[in-house]
Amino acid sequence: MSDETSTTSEPSSVRQRVIEVLERIRPAIQSDGGDLELVEITDAGIVRIRLMGACVGCPSSTITLQMGIERNLIEKVPEVVAVEQVH
Numbered sequence: 001m002s003d004e005t006s007t008t009s010e011p012s013s014v015r016q017r018v019i020e021v022l023e024r025i026r027p028a029i030q031s032d033g034g035d036l037e038l039v040e041i042t043d044a045g046i047v048r049i050r051l052m053g054a055c056v057g058c059p060s061s062t063i064t065l066q067m068g069i070e071r072n073l074i075e076k077v078p079e080v081v082a083v084e085q086v087h
Contacts, residue, residue, distance in 0.1 A: 017077045018047055025069055029055065036069070045081040047073055061085075 022038060029036055033054030040048045049069060055061045070083035 014077060014079045015041055018073060018080065021072050021076050022049075022069070025072060028068070029064065034058070034061075034064075039086050041080075045079050047080050047083045048086045049083055050086050 018041060019038060022036060026036065029051075030053075035052045035055070037050040037052060038047070039050050042048070047070075049065065051061050051065070055064065058064075065083060065085050073080045073083055
């Protein structure tokens with residue numbers, strides 16, 4: 001996961017907490033042949049994620065994004081309001 005591609009000036013504490021949550025989720029995604037990359041966190045609190053590997057084109061990727069990644073991030077990092085997938 002790259003943490004150097006942010007185009008916003010989000011506080012590092014928010015970014016660090018987002019990364020920590022994603023690192024906890026990552027093994028489950030990797031066990032199915034996929035992976036994820038944090039692209040950016042906008043000033044509005046939107047986390048942009050790129051799904052990779054087996055996640056690309058997987059019919060369950062939308063559910064993974066919303067019910068797994070987004071739910072966990074919003075719960076554990078209150079500054080996060082939504083998660084979007086980028087391609």
